[in-house]
Amino acid sequence: MTVCATEIETTTTAPFTIAADGAYAARLAGEGEARYPERWTLGGPEPYAVPLPLAQPEEADSEVLPLADGRVLIHRRVAESHAFALLYPSGGAAGGPCTGQLQIGSIEAEEGLRVHLLPPAPDGRGAYALAVGPAGSTVWRITGGPSSAGPERAAVLPGRCSGGVWLDRTGRLLALDQERDGRTKAVVVDLDRAGEVTPLLQIADDSDDRLLLAAPDSGLLVIRSNAAGEDRLGWGVLGSARPVRFPECLRIEDAHPFAVQPGQVLMPETCGVALRVGADGIALWRPADRHVFRLGAPTGWLGTGLWSAEGRLHLPYATPDAPCGLVGLTQPVAPPPPLHLDRPPTPVRPVPLQQAPLG
Numbered sequence: 230m231t232v233c234a235t236e237i238e239t240t241t242t243a244p245f246t247i248a249a250d251g252a253y254a255a256r257l258a259g260e261g262e263a264r265y266p267e268r269w270t271l272g273g274p275e276p277y278a279v280p281l282p283l284a285q286p287e288e289a290d291s292e293v294l295p296l297a298d299g300r301v302l303i304h305r306r307v308a309e310s311h312a313f314a315l316l317y318p319s320g321g322a323a324g325g326p327c328t329g330q331l332q333i334g335s336i337e338a339e340e341g342l343r344v345h346l347l348p349p350a351p352d353g354r355g356a357y358a359l360a361v362g363p364a365g366s367t368v369w370r371i372t373g374g375p376s377s378a379g380p381e382r383a384a385v386l387p388g389r390c391s392g393g394v395w396l397d398r399t400g401r402l403l404a405l406d407q408e409r410d411g412r413t414k415a416v417v418v419d420l421d422r423a424g425e426v427t428p429l430l431q432i433a434d435d436s437d438d439r440l441l442l443a444a445p446d447s448g449l450l451v452i453r454s455n456a457a458g459e460d461r462l463g464w465g466v467l468g469s470a471r472p473v474r475f476p477e478c479l480r481i482e483d484a485h486p487f488a489v490q491p492g493q494v495l496m497p498e499t500c501g502v503a504l505r506v507g508a509d510g511i512a513l514w515r516p517a518d519r520h521v522f523r524l525g526a527p528t529g530w531l532g533t534g535l536w537s538a539e540g541r542l543h544l545p546y547a548t549p550d551a552p553c554g555l556v557g558l559t560q561p562v563a564p565p566p567p568l569h570l571d572r573p574p575t576p577v578r579p580v581p582l583q584q585a586p587l588g
Contacts, residue, residue, distance in 0.1 A: 244533075265281065304344070402418070402420070
């Protein structure tokens with residue numbers, strides 16, 4: 230099906246999702262009841278946006294996700310199901326902007342079931358959704374599988390799962406935060422082994438340990454845990470025997486990590502990490518530094534960003550005057566560390582991260 234566009238408003242506060250390789254991004258643009266998908270191209274010299282409207286506006290709770298080939302996956306709640314389709318630009322007969330749509334199947338909306346898209350897979354082809362219900366959680370492969378018959382189950386887990394962080398560059402190892410018996414622990418789901426599940430974070434027996442970000446090249450993990458007696462941000466290294474650390478400088482109220490620097494092979498301490506602070510603040514940090522740089526976000530910032538391997542953070546923004554913009558920040562040089570060593574911040578001695586199934 231192909232639908233041609235008319236005039237479109239371009240303001241939004243909806244989530245903005247960037248593909249793993251940074252080439253494309255997608256969001257729901259528009260306002261109120263006039264929502265439509267929009268694809269951003271970020272891989273060229275200047276970013277530009279392509280609207281992908283259909284005959285009817287989208288619901289505000291629809292989700293979009295960019296693929297490496299430029300198509301945009303959309304997840305909609307339709308009647309008694311969760312429906313998925315691929316959207317793409319298609320030139321109309323009159324040469325105007327049009328939207329093509331390919332329906333790719335649905336998941337039945339059972340009572341109490343919540344479905345949301347997982348972050349873009351590292352290979353750029355696969356797209357996954359997490360369905361959480363009263364009886365457990367299911368990872369669904371929406372696109373990129375061996376079958377073209379629509380969504381297929383990739384893994385089934387007991388308990389309620391949340392989060393979703395990729396641990397490798399192939400889209401095989403997915404980390405989820407699994408809630409069981411009143412505790413939440415990050416686990417690894419091996420999608421090439423029928424959803425085999427192994428522990429990832431076991432900081433303390435009675436702690437809630439969640440994985441927020443991972444840098445597959447360096448092994449850096451950014452976590453949130455209450456093993457210290459309070460909810461804290463910390464970091465560790467995948468497969469390392471060293472314990473998780475909770476730097477004092479990361480004691481920031483209402484801080485949420487959203488991007489980590491790639492390409493730092495075997496050098497986790499040098500990876501830049503970007504955090505969203507409150508509604509309009511940004512903090513930049515590296516494990517090697519004992520300092521956090523606090524910055525104001527650009528006007529119209531869309532709440533996320535992407536690090537380059539060279540250490541530059543790219544932040545998308547949209548304003549009435551600049552509906553498709555990208556601003557770059559460079560990690561500042563941290564001041565020299567103090568002469569004394571910090572004391573361990575917690576009375577709990579964390580145990581090392583467990584070995585993930587990378588071998």
